[in-house]
Amino acid sequence: MTEDFVASAPVQALLDRASGVDAQGGDKRLKAITRDLVEAVMKTIVRHEVSESEFWAAIHYFQNGAAEFGxxxxxxxxxxxxxxxxxxxxxxxxxxxxxxxxxxxxxxxxxxxxxxxxxxxxxxxxxxxxxxxxxxxxxxxxxxxxxxxxxxxxxxxxxxxxxxxxxxxxxxxxxxxxxxxxxxxxxxxxxxxxxxxxxxxxxxxxxxxxxxxxxxxxxxxxxxxxxxxxxxxxxxxxxxxxxxxxxxxxxxxxxxxxxxxxxxxxxxxxxxxxxxxxxxxxxxxxxxxxxxxxxx
The missing domain is CATH 2.60.130.10 (Aromatic compound dioxygenase)
Structure with a gap:
């Protein structure tokens, strides 16, 4: 799998909806930044063939490590x-x-x-x-x-x-x-x-x-x-x-x-x-x- 998968129509449509690009209201700058950040994460997941278990382990790490974000x-x-x-x-x-x-x-x-x-x-x-x-x-x-x-x-x-x-x-x-x-x-x-x-x-x-x-x-x-x-x-x-x-x-x-x-x-x-x-x-x-x- 290559990063071209992220450029596919279904994923791009998902990014638009998830970041609120197609929604009324909200902050346009926040929408654009959110879309770019989520797309960058998606590309990283594909590029490094991140597994489902690795993905959720990362989420767990950040949840538990929130107190040390500083x-x-x-x-x-x-x-x-x-x-x-x-x-x-x-x-x-x-x-x-x-x-x-x-x-x-x-x-x-x-x-x-x-x-x-x-x-x-x-x-x-x-x-x-x-x-x-x-x-x-x-x-x-x-x-x-x-x-x-x-x-x-x-x-x-x-x-x-x-x-x-x-x-x-x-x-x-x-x-x-x-x-x-x-x-x-x-x-x-x-x-x-x-x-x-x-x-x-x-x-x-x-x-x-x-x-x-x-x-x-x-x-x-x-x-x-x-x-x-x-x-x-x-x-x-x-x-x-x-x-x-x-x-x-x-x-x-x-x-x-x-x-x-x-x-x-x-x-x-x-x-x-x-x-x-x-x-x-x-x-x-x-x-x-x-x-x-x-x-x-």
């Missing part, structure tokens, strides 16, 4: 693909410069405390060293950005994030803050050192990675949103350049320009890192994507 999506490269696509669209539009974007990941929580000055992110005791990170938020002309808010979040030394920690030992918003930036554009924070982590053992993502002959490990990293009036909101993260998984992040978040090597002295590490924002062309550039995020 890990599966970056693990198969789709979240990084969106970054590459947005980069390409920027290039086509003549947008250049700025700190590279990279994946948000599924573990942001809205509503972190809004603070100022040299900020301590960590509320809980942790058996690890201390990270010191500082720098300047600048515009494309190199001038400091006024009125910025820097959202920061990272894991603890065990690789767990507050609000998502299965041990339930972390206090709310541990290692999470929003930092109000002054007119000089400077930020500074310190926290207990984050470590890299792996996806949940034997979970849906781990089983998929094993089936693909891959691992599910991430290097130590720190996540950021940077927002400021008149500028595009930046979603990014820095990965520790000396981490063993810095060059092999299962989530494809490591990018050139986002791999600072910490200056380690005993049990402390210092990172100097500047953010460069792009000017917003329209008001919507200043906001966040409509991704559904956790809120406390």
């Amino acid at each position: 890990l599966i999506v970056p693990g198969v490269g789709l979240e990084h693909f969106m970054d590459l696509l947005m980069d390409a669209r920027d290039a086509e539009a003549g947008r250049t410069g700025g700190t590279p974007r990279t994946i948000e990941g599924p573990l942001y929580v809205a509503g972190a405390p809004l603070v100022e000055g040299d900020v301590n992110l960590t509320d809980d005791a942790d058996d690890t060293g201390t990270l010191f990170m500082s720098g300047t938020i600048k515009g494309p002309d190199g001038a400091p950005v006024e009125g910025a808010i820097l959202h920061v979040w990272h894991a603890n030394s065990q690789g767990w994030y507050s609000h998502f920690d299965p041990t339930r030992e972390q206090t709310p918003f541990n290692n999470r803050r929003r930092i109000r930036i002054g007119s000089d554009g400077r930020y500074a924070f310190h926290s207990k050192m984050p470590n890299g982590y792996s996806v949940p053992p034997q979970g849906a993502t781990d089983r998929l990675m094993q089936g693909l002959g891959r691992h599910g490990n991430r290097p130590a990293h720190v996540h950021f949103f940077v927002e400021a009036p008149g500028y595009r909101t930046l979603t990014t993260q820095i990965n520790f350049g000396d981490d063993p998984f810095a060059a092999d992040d299962f989530a494809f978040a490591t990018r050139d320009g986002l791999l600072p090597v910490p200056n380690r002295q005993g049990d402390t590490a210092t990172i100097a890192f500047d953010f460069e924002l792009q000017k917003a062309d329209v008001a919507s550039d200043e906001g966040f994507s409509s991704r559904i995020r956790a809120a406390a």
Whole structure:
């Protein structure tokens, strides 16, 4: 059987009906996207001679793994693909410069405390060293950005994030803050050192990675949103350049320009890192994507 089977009249008629192309009402864009997605799945089934048992096993996998979609999506490269696509669209539009974007990941929580000055992110005791990170938020002309808010979040030394920690030992918003930036554009924070982590053992993502002959490990990293009036909101993260998984992040978040090597002295590490924002062309550039995020 070849993929020409999908082009047959009965299958094409099925696609039209299933996607609502022949129905009144509904959203035309959603209909077109649904039709293309379902047709692509059909072609894949024919191309690889997927059996009925394999088909239902896949459906069962996704049903049971729904809670890990936030890990599966970056693990198969789709979240990084969106970054590459947005980069390409920027290039086509003549947008250049700025700190590279990279994946948000599924573990942001809205509503972190809004603070100022040299900020301590960590509320809980942790058996690890201390990270010191500082720098300047600048515009494309190199001038400091006024009125910025820097959202920061990272894991603890065990690789767990507050609000998502299965041990339930972390206090709310541990290692999470929003930092109000002054007119000089400077930020500074310190926290207990984050470590890299792996996806949940034997979970849906781990089983998929094993089936693909891959691992599910991430290097130590720190996540950021940077927002400021008149500028595009930046979603990014820095990965520790000396981490063993810095060059092999299962989530494809490591990018050139986002791999600072910490200056380690005993049990402390210092990172100097500047953010460069792009000017917003329209008001919507200043906001966040409509991704559904956790809120406390």
